[in-house]
Amino acid sequence: xxxxxxxxxxxxxxxxxxxxxxxxGIESCDLIAGYTVYVDLLRDEFPDKEIITTPxxxxxxxCRAALEAAAAGHSVAMVCSGDPGVYGxxxxxxxxxxEFPPVDIEVIPGVSASNGGAAxxxxxxxxxxxVISLSDLLTPWxxxxxxxxxxxxxxFVISLYNPSSHKRPDxxxxxxxxxxxxKGPDTVCGTVRNIGREGQEAHVMxxxxxxxxxxxxxxxVFIGNxxxxxxxxxxxxxxxxxxxxx
Amino acid sequence: xxxxxxxxxxxxxxxxxxxxxxxxGIESCDLIAGYTVYVDLLRDEFPDKEIITTPxxxxxxxCRAALEAAAAGHSVAMVCSGDPGVYGxxxxxxxxxxEFPPVDIEVIPGVSASNGGAAxxxxxxxxxxxVISLSDLLTPWxxxxxxxxxxxxxxFVISLYNPSSHKRPDxxxxxxxxxxxxKGPDTVCGTVRNIGREGQEAHVMxxxxxxxxxxxxxxxVFIGNxxxxxxxxxxxxxxxxxxxxx
Numbered sequence: 001x002x003x004x005x006x007x008x009x010x011x012x013x014x015x016x017x018x019x020x021x022x023x024x025g026i027e028s029c030d031l032i033a034g035y036t037v038y039v040d041l042l043r044d045e046f047p048d049k050e051i052i053t054t055p056x057x058x059x060x061x062x063c064r065a066a067l068e069a070a071a072a073g074h075s076v077a078m079v080c081s082g083d084p085g086v087y088g089x090x091x092x093x094x095x096x097x098x099e100f101p102p103v104d105i106e107v108i109p110g111v112s113a114s115n116g117g118a119a120x121x122x123x124x125x126x127x128x129x130x131v132i133s134l135s136d137l138l139t140p141w142x143x144x145x146x147x148x149x150x151x152x153x154x155x156f157v158i159s160l161y162n163p164s165s166h167k168r169p170d171x172x173x174x175x176x177x178x179x180x181x182x183k184g185p186d187t188v189c190g191t192v193r194n195i196g197r198e199g200q201e202a203h204v205m206x207x208x209x210x211x212x213x214x215x216x217x218x219x220x221v222f223i224g225n226x227x228x229x230x231x232x233x234x235x236x237x238x239x240x241x242x243x244x245x246x
Numbered sequence: 247x248x249x250x251x252x253x254x255x256x257x258x259x260x261x262x263x264x265x266x267x268x269x270x271g272i273e274s275c276d277l278i279a280g281y282t283v284y285v286d287l288l289r290d291e292f293p294d295k296e297i298i299t300t301p302x303x304x305x306x307x308x309c310r311a312a313l314e315a316a317a318a319g320h321s322v323a324m325v326c327s328g329d330p331g332v333y334g335x336x337x338x339x340x341x342x343x344x345e346f347p348p349v350d351i352e353v354i355p356g357v358s359a360s361n362g363g364a365a366x367x368x369x370x371x372x373x374x375x376x377v378i379s380l381s382d383l384l385t386p387w388x389x390x391x392x393x394x395x396x397x398x399x400x401x402f403v404i405s406l407y408n409p410s411s412h413k414r415p416d417x418x419x420x421x422x423x424x425x426x427x428x429k430g431p432d433t434v435c436g437t438v439r440n441i442g443r444e445g446q447e448a449h450v451m452x453x454x455x456x457x458x459x460x461x462x463x464x465x466x467v468f469i470g471n472x473x474x475x476x477x478x479x480x481x482x483x484x485x486x487x488x489x490x491x492x
Contacts, residue, residue, distance in 0.1 A: 009357075011265060018266060019357060021263055085372065091483060091485055111361075119354065126331065128379060129377050131377075151400070240384035
C-alpha cells in the first residue's frame with residue numbers, strides 16, 4: 001500500500017490563517033509531523049491525530065521520518081509555518097523522496113510570512129519585490145550581500161527573513177549598511193514581530209532608523225522601494241494607478 | 247457611524263483556498279466588492295451578501311466605490327484573487343482613503359499566485375526569489391528590464407506575473423531573451439495556468455524552451471536559479487540542507 005505525504009502550510013499566525021484545503025488535508029491524514037512549536041499549535045485543533053515532532057535544525061531527520069512513515073503506508077501531514085515552499089520543508093521532501101519507496105507527495109500552500117507581515121504593515125509589496133533570507137547557515141554571506149546590492153540597485157521592495165539570531169545579532173545592521181550605499185536613509189521600512197500571534201507588533205520607520213533597531217528571529221523586515229510612503233502609519237508602495245491617472 | 251473595509255485575499259483557486267480569517271471576514275460584512283470574475287466565485291458561498299462589481303481595469307473606481315460604501319456606514323469586504331497585497335487592491339485602498347471620511351481598514355492576506363503556483367510545480371521558491379510583473383501598463387519597460395537583469399545576475403529564482411496579454415503577446419519572449427544573456431539555456435523553468443481552478447495545467451521546461459512557449463494572462467511563470475533542478479517532473483530549488491551535510 002502506498003502512503004501519501006502532504007506538505008501543508010499553516011499560514012503565519014494561528015489556526016484561523018489556515019486555508020480550507022490545508023485543514024481538510026490535515027483531517028485526511030492519520031499522522032502529523034513537524035517542528036515541535038508548530039505542531040503544538042495543532043494539538044487542540046486535531047486532537048485525534050498521532051504526532052511526530054522533531055526539534056529545530058533537525059530538518060533532514062524530520063523530512064526523512066515523514067517520508068519513512070508515508071512509505072510504510074501512513075498518510076502524513078508535514079506541517080510548516082507560513083508557506084512550506086518559502087524557506088520551508090517542501091524542497092527537502094522532494095530532494096529526499098528517492099531514498100524511499102514511491103509516495104504520493106502534494107504541497108498545500110499557505111500564506112507566507114512575507115504576505116502576512118505585509119498585510120499588518122499596510123501594503124508594502126504592491127510592486128516588484130525580492131525575498132531574501134539573512135541566514136548564512138546554508139548560504140554564503142557573499143551571495144546574500146550580492147543579492148541585497150542587486151535588489152537595492154534595481155529598486156525592488158525587499159522582504160527579509162531571518163534578520164537576526166543569537167549568533168548573528170548584527171546581521172540586519174550589516175544588511176542596512178549595504179543597502180544604505182544604494183538607497184536613501186529616508187527609505188520607508190517596517191518590521192512585524194509575531195505575525196498573527198499573541199504579542200504581534202508592527203513598526204514603520206526609516207532605513208536609517210532600521211539600521212539601529214534590534215530585531216529577533218520572530219521578526220519579518222520590509223524595506224521599501226523609492227516610491228514607498230508612510231500613509232497614516234501604514235507602509236504603502238503605490239502600484240502606479242493614481243500616477244497613471246494624472 | 248464609521249464603517250469598515252476589509253481587503254480580503256481569496257487565494258489563487260477556489261473557495262477552499264480561502265483562510266478561515268478571510269471567510270470569517272467576508273461573513274462579518276454586509277457588502278462584497280470586487281472585480282466581476284472573482285465576485286462571481288463567491289455568490290454560492292455567500293448568497294445573502296449584497297454585491298458591487300466593477301469590470302477589469304477600473305481599479306480606481308472599484309476602490310472608490312468600496313471606500314464610499316464603507317464611509318456611509320457599511321461593512322465592506324473588497325475581495326481580490328491571490329493576495330491583495332501583491333499587485334492587488336490593498337495599496338490603492340490606502341492611497342485613496344484620505345478622500346473619504348475615516349474608515350477602519352484591514353488587509354486579510356491570501357495565498358499569492360506565486361506561492362500557489364509554486365506548490366503545483368513542486369518547490370521552486372525555496373531560496374531567495376524575486377516577484378516581477380511583465381505588465382508595462384503602470385511601469386516603464388526599462389524598469390522591468392533592469393529588474394530582470396538584476397534578478398538574473400544575482401541568481402534569484404524569479405516568479406513572473408502578467409507574462410503575456412493580447413496587446414503584449416511577445417513580452418515573455420523578450421524577458422527570456424534578456425535572461426538568456428545572464429543565465430544558461432538549460433536553467434529549469436516552469437509554468438502554471440489556472441492555479442487551483444478547473445483546467446489547471448503545469449509544465450516544467452528549460453529556459454530555452456520557455457522562450458518559445460506561448461502563455462496567456464492566466465499563467466504564472468517561474469525561472470529557476472543556478473541550483474534549481476527537475477526531480478521526477480517537479481521543479482525544485484534546493485535550500486542547501488543536503489549540501490551542508492556532505
